[in-house]
Amino acid sequence: MTFRIIVANLSVRLKSFYRERSAMFFTFAFPVILVLVFGTIFTKPEHLNFDLPVQDNSRSEASARLLEALATGDAFTITPVPVAVDATQYAKEHRLNLLLVIPKDFQALQRQRVVGPNAGVPVPLKYVYDPSSTAVDTKIRLLDTIVAAANQKATGSPPAIKLVAVSILPERYRFIEFFVPGIIAMAIMTSCLSNALNMNAELRQKGILRKLATTPITRADWLASSIVYQLILSVISTAAILLVSLFVFDVRLHIGIWLPLILVVEVIAFVGIGMLLTPFAKEAESASAVANAFLFPMMFLSGTFFPVEMMPGFLQAFAKLLPLYYINEALRAAMIFADDAATLRSFGVTAAFAAVVFVAGTFRTRWDEGT
Amino acid sequence: MSNSEPAIVVDKLCKHYGALRAVDDISFTVKSGEVFAFLGPNGAGKSTTAEVIETIRVPTSGTVTVLGMDVRKHKAEVVRRIGVLPQNFSSFDRITVRETLQYYARVFGSRADIDALMDLTDLRDKSAARFNTLSGGLKQRLGIAVALISDPEIIFLDEPTTGLDPHARRQVWEVLKGLKGRGKTVFLTTHYMEEAELLADTVAIISNGRIVAIDSPSRLTEGDAEHMRLTLKSIDAAAVELIRNLGFCPIPNGDDNICVPVKTPDDVRRILEEIQRRGLELGGLDVRKPNLEEVFLKLTAEPTSAGAEDRAA
Numbered sequence: 051m052t053f054r055i056i057v058a059n060l061s062v063r064l065k066s067f068y069r070e071r072s073a074m075f076f077t078f079a080f081p082v083i084l085v086l087v088f089g090t091i092f093t094k095p096e097h098l099n100f101d102l103p104v105q106d107n108s109r110s111e112a113s114a115r116l117l118e119a120l121a122t123g124d125a126f127t128i129t130p131v132p133v134a135v136d137a138t139q140y141a142k143e144h145r146l147n148l149l150l151v152i153p154k155d156f157q158a159l160q161r162q163r164v165v166g167p168n169a170g171v172p173v174p175l176k177y178v179y180d181p182s183s184t185a186v187d188t189k190i191r192l193l194d195t196i197v198a199a200a201n202q203k204a205t206g207s208p209p210a211i212k213l214v215a216v217s218i219l220p221e222r223y224r225f226i227e228f229f230v231p232g233i234i235a236m237a238i239m240t241s242c243l244s245n246a247l248n249m250n251a252e253l254r255q256k257g258i259l260r261k262l263a264t265t266p267i268t269r270a271d272w273l274a275s276s277i278v279y280q281l282i283l284s285v286i287s288t289a290a291i292l293l294v295s296l297f298v299f300d301v302r303l304h305i306g307i308w309l310p311l312i313l314v315v316e317v318i319a320f321v322g323i324g325m326l327l328t329p330f331a332k333e334a335e336s337a338s339a340v341a342n343a344f345l346f347p348m349m350f351l352s353g354t355f356f357p358v359e360m361m362p363g364f365l366q367a368f369a370k371l372l373p374l375y376y377i378n379e380a381l382r383a384a385m386i387f388a389d390d391a392a393t394l395r396s397f398g399v400t401a402a403f404a405a406v407v408f409v410a411g412t413f414r415t416r417w418d419e420g421t
Numbered sequence: 422m423s424n425s426e427p428a429i430v431v432d433k434l435c436k437h438y439g440a441l442r443a444v445d446d447i448s449f450t451v452k453s454g455e456v457f458a459f460l461g462p463n464g465a466g467k468s469t470t471a472e473v474i475e476t477i478r479v480p481t482s483g484t485v486t487v488l489g490m491d492v493r494k495h496k497a498e499v500v501r502r503i504g505v506l507p508q509n510f511s512s513f514d515r516i517t518v519r520e521t522l523q524y525y526a527r528v529f530g531s532r533a534d535i536d537a538l539m540d541l542t543d544l545r546d547k548s549a550a551r552f553n554t555l556s557g558g559l560k561q562r563l564g565i566a567v568a569l570i571s572d573p574e575i576i577f578l579d580e581p582t583t584g585l586d587p588h589a590r591r592q593v594w595e596v597l598k599g600l601k602g603r604g605k606t607v608f609l610t611t612h613y614m615e616e617a618e619l620l621a622d623t624v625a626i627i628s629n630g631r632i633v634a635i636d637s638p639s640r641l642t643e644g645d646a647e648h649m650r651l652t653l654k655s656i657d658a659a660a661v662e663l664i665r666n667l668g669f670c671p672i673p674n675g676d677d678n679i680c681v682p683v684k685t686p687d688d689v690r691r692i693l694e695e696i697q698r699r700g701l702e703l704g705g706l707d708v709r710k711p712n713l714e715e716v717f718l719k720l721t722a723e724p725t726s727a728g729a730e731d732r733a734a
Contacts, residue, residue: 052530054527054528054530055527055528057527058524058527058528061524062513062516062520062524065515065516065520066513066514066515066516069515069551070515256511257507257508257509257510257511258511258512258513260472260477260507260508261505261507261510261511261512261564261567263476263477264475264476264477264500264503264505264507265500265525265528265529266497266500266501266528266529266530267528
């Protein structure tokens with residue numbers, strides 16, 4: 051490995067990168083835009099509030115109590131629905147995803163439940179809903195909770211079990227704190243993999259590799275140049291993401307020795323994967339396709355945008371085979387939870403993966419016999 | 422030409438791709454200081470041979486020695502002492518001419534005078550132009566400058582003027598003639614006869630992966646002397662019979678012209694004396710030696726048009 055050659059390669063690569071505006075945009079601006087967009091969508095509402103259309107056919111003391119219970123806690127804003135109309139039809143016409151129907155004999159049934167021949171029979175409370183709506187599940191769950199609380203209250207005895215919440219984080223944990231480390235990992239992965247593949251395809255297609263093969267540049271020089279180049283881009287990109295998150299969303303994460311260590315290992319891992327994929331991406335067009343085929347599943351299944359726990363079991367098992375999962379875990383453990391032991395576990399897996407992929411990639415890479 | 426050790430020795434070189442014999446048992450020697458032209462049609466094996474000598478490709482069998490070193494054993498050392506202009510030279514799009522030369526100078530650890538190289542290749546005005554803005558001729562000239570960056574002992578030029586317009590081609594030739602004047606060994610592959618005739622001391626003609634002729638351009642054309650042609654212009658029709666009686670095969674060649682294949686200058690003298698003795702009219706004459714192109718076409722003529730496929734089968 052020759053320092054002089056690595057510096058020469060770096061200088062040419064950085065100049066080329068700086069002079070190619072679209073590459074600059076996708077490497078630095080794109081992840082920042084993602085932070086801004088997702089941060090705005092998921093961070094703004096401090097508490098949820100939904101409209102709840104209610105058809106009160108009972109208009110009784112009992113229904114008024116229920117409505118009052120629904121309205122407290124700011125979860126729902128009750129909007130009345132005319133009594134005369136068919137609830138299902140009304141929901142369809144007005145594109146409502148949830149409509150609560152209080153039956154006409156609501157109060158009478160409640161009384162009968164306590165005394166009389168129907169004692170112990172629950173009072174039916176119907177809701178009409180649109181299962182195709184994505185927001186409706188949350189609303190139904192809220193409704194369930196409030197009705198359960200009302201039920202409990204109706205028994206007159208204190209609750210048997212009470213949940214007590216204890217946060218493991220010193221500060222308030224928002225979505226954006228979860229999201230930023232994921233975006234850092236994704237930005238580095240994307241930059242390493244697509245740059246490595248596109249650069250290689252371009253050099254090969256144009257015959258520049260054939261020229262380079264007749265110079266004293268060795269494979270080690272070339273790989274070292276790639277890694278240092280990607281590290282420089284990664285540091286700039288990470289700094290941009292962290293600064294924007296700090297100033298726009300007041301995201302304060304732990305930045306210690308782990309962050310640079312994880313960056314280095316991630317760069318080595320994805321430059322290694324890039325080398326392994328190079329034989330499948332000989333032209334610029336196939337390079338993007340191959341890069342995307344790898345990037346997208348990794349991005350969505352490794353917990354970049356949402357926690358892996360939200361996925362079905364078999365996908366969770368699959369996620370644990372993906373290197374980006376461990377990088378996400380390591381970054382979050384280090385940056386959010388400041389948990390050295392957890393960071394070390396995920397970091398260890400990532401480092402082992404990086405070592406294997408890099409060594410394998412080194413053996414696969416050759417630029418002589420440029421066919 | 423110097424008498425020192427040969428610059429390149431190729432011995433029984435073969436390079437096969439599966440069943441295709443791209444280079445099929447060829448041997449030749451390039452003397453130090455000469456311009457050696459490797460001439461052949463597309464797909465004849467020129468570039469493959471060049472790339473084996475340049476250390477880019479590994480031969481199937483045979484040995485290649487460059488400056489006394491086996492290319493397979495001393496790749497790193499060979500690479501430092503040769504300069505290569507690959508076929509269709511290309512470089513980093515957004516890097517300027519000067520930066521490109523600086524890059525390769527650093528890579529070779531060379532202290533080359535970049536301004537002097539730009540002067541030699543007539544690129545001074547383009548020093549700040551990015552590679553993707555250069556014309557084909559300028560790109561090739563930059564490629565030649567890059568090939569010279571380490572002051573190599575041998576320069577490989579793989580089809581340096583393919584795809585260039587005649588003007589750009591002539592400009593590249595001017596640069597190459599300048600190299601010849603500096604005593605460098607030049608290994609030139611080309612499919613242009615004019616280029617080989619103009620620049621080369623030795624021409625090897627390769628066809629279907631084999632060398633079919635190797636000599637100086639003048640000897641190659643002399644060796645084919647029976648193809649010398651005497652053209653007689655505005656001559657009496659009676660002369661046809663007269664020349665036939667002398668033992669030649671005159672061919673009417675439009676208007677009043679006839680064309681006579683001859684072997685020696687003495688044949689020409691005999692024909693002209695006979696015409697003079699009979700007092701026949703002669704409007705003019707022309708004696709032409711075959712050029713390298715005719716030699717080349719004759720030597721590389723395919724027995725069938727599907728020769729390459731036959732070899733692959």
